[in-house]
Amino acid sequence: MNQITNRFLELFYKISKIPRESGKEKKFADFLEIFAKENNLEFYRDKSNNVLIKKSGNKENNEPIILQAHIDMVCVKKENSNHNFELDPIEIVKSGNVISARDTSLGADQGIGLAIMLLILESSQIKHPDLECLFTTEEETTFNGAVNFDCSKLNGKKLINIDHCKDDSIVIGCDADICNKYTFKGKLITNNISAYKIKISNVKGGNSGVEIERSNKNAIIIIAKIIQMLQNEEDVLICEISGGNSEGDIATSCECIIKTKIKDIKDKIKQNFLEDNIQIQVNKTFKESSFTIEDSKKIINEIVNLKQGLISDKNNIVTSGNIGIIETEKNKVIITGILRSIEEKELQKQNRENYLLSDRNGFKIEEIYQDAAWIPNINSKLKENYKNIYYKVNGQYPELEITHAGLECSCIAKRIAGLDMISIGSIIENFHTVNEKMYISSCEKTIKTLLAYLGYENN
Numbered sequence: 001m002n003q004i005t006n007r008f009l010e011l012f013y014k015i016s017k018i019p020r021e022s023g024k025e026k027k028f029a030d031f032l033e034i035f036a037k038e039n040n041l042e043f044y045r046d047k048s049n050n051v052l053i054k055k056s057g058n059k060e061n062n063e064p065i066i067l068q069a070h071i072d073m074v075c076v077k078k079e080n081s082n083h084n085f086e087l088d089p090i091e092i093v094k095s096g097n098v099i100s101a102r103d104t105s106l107g108a109d110q111g112i113g114l115a116i117m118l119l120i121l122e123s124s125q126i127k128h129p130d131l132e133c134l135f136t137t138e139e140e141t142t143f144n145g146a147v148n149f150d151c152s153k154l155n156g157k158k159l160i161n162i163d164h165c166k167d168d169s170i171v172i173g174c175d176a177d178i179c180n181k182y183t184f185k186g187k188l189i190t191n192n193i194s195a196y197k198i199k200i201s202n203v204k205g206g207n208s209g210v211e212i213e214r215s216n217k218n219a220i221i222i223i224a225k226i227i228q229m230l231q232n233e234e235d236v237l238i239c240e241i242s243g244g245n246s247e248g249d250i251a252t253s254c255e256c257i258i259k260t261k262i263k264d265i266k267d268k269i270k271q272n273f274l275e276d277n278i279q280i281q282v283n284k285t286f287k288e289s290s291f292t293i294e295d296s297k298k299i300i301n302e303i304v305n306l307k308q309g310l311i312s313d314k315n316n317i318v319t320s321g322n323i324g325i326i327e328t329e330k331n332k333v334i335i336t337g338i339l340r341s342i343e344e345k346e347l348q349k350q351n352r353e354n355y356l357l358s359d360r361n362g363f364k365i366e367e368i369y370q371d372a373a374w375i376p377n378i379n380s381k382l383k384e385n386y387k388n389i390y391y392k393v394n395g396q397y398p399e400l401e402i403t404h405a406g407l408e409c410s411c412i413a414k415r416i417a418g419l420d421m422i423s424i425g426s427i428i429e430n431f432h433t434v435n436e437k438m439y440i441s442s443c444e445k446t447i448k449t450l451l452a453y454l455g456y457e458n459n
């Protein structure tokens with residue numbers, strides 16, 4: 001390992017000690033402020049805790065370049081872990097080339113991007129043009145950081161986003177998405193029918209835009225299908241249902257309390273839903289009230305029929321859906337889900353179908369956000385130059401990719417006329433899960449390529 005990689009890792013470890021859950025990035029922004037002061041760098045911090053750090057270039061061609069990555073990370077932990085994401089450092093586990101975390105998500109998404117920017121900002125040896133390093137907040141939830149950032153603070157017309165999860169491709173576009181909240185208000189009744197708690201856990205999960213093939217194994221969907229099967233046999237009353245973490249991620253666990261007269265419920269479920277690794281627990285419990293039979297049917301019908309998983313894949317236009325969170329608050333069931341597609345028309349069509357379904361089932365829809373697509377720019381000079389430098393450094397060309405997952409690029413591009421963008425990154429496996437992994441050699445490759453690009457005279 002060379003000196004640069006070593007320093008990169010030190011910075012990554014340092015970053016991992018600072019809590020940075022979405023919406024709680026204050027401590028990290030404080031750290032960035034101190035970092036900028038210590039390194040005599042100009043900085044700007046806003047109310048959303050976005051931080052922009054500028055550094056003057058040290059080479060001939062000085063057209064400014066914006067580097068950007070998000071501060072926040074998805075915080076998930078193993079069920080028996082008592083890790084406190086507001087206080088505790090992420091515990092790093094290094095095994096040869098592989099880095100993971102003990103019992104929690106790692107935050108390589110996008111601790112890698114953060115560490116790369118800090119590495120360049122603090123260095124007195126790396127050659128680069130004027131740099132504008134933008135650290136944004138709440139990427140994993142609402143994009144509020146990027147949405148609220150005052151882009152007039154930026155002079156660059158070229159932006160390299162570091163939020164990709166592969167090192168053999170660069171991203172030149174991304175899909176649009178719509179996030180909705182679906183709320184059902186029902187009637188609660190009481191009776192003395194037996195209650196059971198069904199719990200699904202250990203589902204693989206991941207980002208629904210990246211791991212589309214896994215998205216039908218969503219814990220919320222699995223539990224709804226189990227209940228639907230039971231409903232076909234006998235009345236089932238739902239008392240409460242909850243699961244999932246974020247609208248964009250495949251739910252890894254879900255639990256539902258039901259009331260039913262079915263006797264051998266445990267066996268029935270296990271016979272019909274035997275899946276490798278997925279854990280199903282059924283336990284007798286007590287619950288006073290539940291939704292009515294009719295309401296329970298509507299709730300299950302809504303979950304099972306909302307657009308989920310791969311919806312269509314025509315001419316490279318992938319459209320998908322994900323139910324990310326379900327919660328019960330007294331007599332309300334609230335579902336939060338997302339739809340993704342690069343084609344606006346297709347996205348709106350699927351959204352309309354969700355509206356029709358929800359209308360039939362008595363669910364009210366509230367739109368939480370919509371992000372526009374980043375439509376690839378075929379004349380991008382940045383893409384062309386980066387591709388060529390990539391070839392020089394790595395001996396082969398990167399693939400050019402339009403990602404199905406959302407990126408902050410489209411949000412920023414809306415406010416900077418003529419902004420040229422690409423997104424790069426290193427391999428991150430199973431991000432947004434407790435099995436998140438990164439590879440030192442892959443980070444090394446990305447750093448080498450980026451530094452070659454920044455040092456190149458004709459970019």
Ligand SMILES: [Zn+2]
Nearest residue numbers: 070109110163
């Ligand atoms: Zn990310």
